[in-house]
Amino acid sequence: MSALVLREDRDGLCTLTLNRPDKMNALTVQMFLELHDHVAALEQQTESIGAVLLRGAGRCFSAGNDLHDIAAGRPLPMPYLQARTIDRLARLPQPVITAVHAHCYTGALELALAGDIIVASASAKFADTHAKWALTPLWGMSQRLPRRVGQARAREIMLLGRTYSGVQAAGMGLANFCYPDTEFDAQVEALARELLAGSWFSHRANKRLLLETDGLPLDAGLAHEVFRNAGKGPDMQERIAAFGKK
Missing domain, CATH: 3.90.226.10 (2-enoyl-CoA Hydratase; Chain A, domain 1)
Known part of the structure; x- marks a missing residue:
């Protein structure tokens, strides 16, 4: 089958x-x-x-x-x-x-x-x-x-x-x-x-942010983004360095 x-x-x-x-x-x-x-x-x-x-x-x-x-x-x-x-x-x-x-x-x-x-x-x-x-x-x-x-x-x-x-x-x-x-x-x-x-780390983190804050009041959503979010990933330095070489 x-x-x-x-x-x-x-x-x-x-x-x-x-x-x-x-x-x-x-x-x-x-x-x-x-x-x-x-x-x-x-x-x-x-x-x-x-x-x-x-x-x-x-x-x-x-x-x-x-x-x-x-x-x-x-x-x-x-x-x-x-x-x-x-x-x-x-x-x-x-x-x-x-x-x-x-x-x-x-x-x-x-x-x-x-x-x-x-x-x-x-x-x-x-x-x-x-x-x-x-x-x-x-x-x-x-x-x-x-x-x-x-x-x-x-x-x-x-x-x-x-x-x-x-x-x-x-x-x-x-x-x-x-x-x-x-x-x-x-x-x-x-x-x-x-x-x-794009950064796979960013994609996962952004998707998680959108899911976790869906339906929250604005202040609660903003607090979640600021205080419960890594902000940068392990590939950040590599990507910035690659951009600088262009």
């Missing part, structure tokens, strides 16, 4: 690929189990992996939760497996890029929202269709979506169930960037390499 989530490491970048292309990468319990294992491993690999790229194989990122898997009622091997996996992915020490092409519906959107940076192809299609199936989000949509696009837009997306293009997603802040389909892979690679060129 082939892996449902593929992992490839190259020059500090770990690419995790949803691998059910014949089923439009519809999300199953087994897929989340494999993704959970990869995320657990990545938490311990901060010295060798500086960033994580999540994407889908074949025609799309993911069409969402596999409705046949839901109907089968397969018991979860651990409580709240999907929500825990997505939350763990979102809280990885390394920055996470989600690359969305074509379909990204409902559960897939909840998964995509774990990314620190979301990039979309022009032909991407984002939607939340929970209401179509008499479902409600259980994997983080109600919290991560409004934090990314604002309350008013999140209500629109969740209540109306409309589909939004990659261009529209970028316009509302759901995606950080939208690239033409013909340039998508090259642009995603270039973005990942641009990210990796």
Whole structure:
């Protein structure tokens, strides 16, 4: 049986690929189990992996939760497996890029929202269709979506169930960037390499600061930044010296 989530490491970048292309990468319990294992491993690999790229194989990122898997009622091997996996992915020490092409519906959107940076192809299609199936989000949509696009837009997306293009997603802040389909892979690679060129220490520290201060009052957040933050990393002197030689 082939892996449902593929992992490839190259020059500090770990690419995790949803691998059910014949089923439009519809999300199953087994897929989340494999993704959970990869995320657990990545938490311990901060010295060798500086960033994580999540994407889908074949025609799309993911069409969402596999409705046949839901109907089968397969018991979860651990409580709240999907929500825990997505939350763990979102809280990885390394920055996470989600690359969305074509379909990204409902559960897939909840998964995509774990990314620190979301990039979309022009032909991407984002939607939340929970209401179509008499479902409600259980994997983080109600919290991560409004934090990314604002309350008013999140209500629109969740209540109306409309589909939004990659261009529209970028316009509302759901995606950080939208690239033409013909340039998508090259642009995603270039973005990942641009990210990796920065200090991995700074990336981890900045991400931790943002997570730890989310929701704090301004004064508390400022105090956290000043008094609970290293401020400089082990590669600072090396980077400054390299700059001075230019």
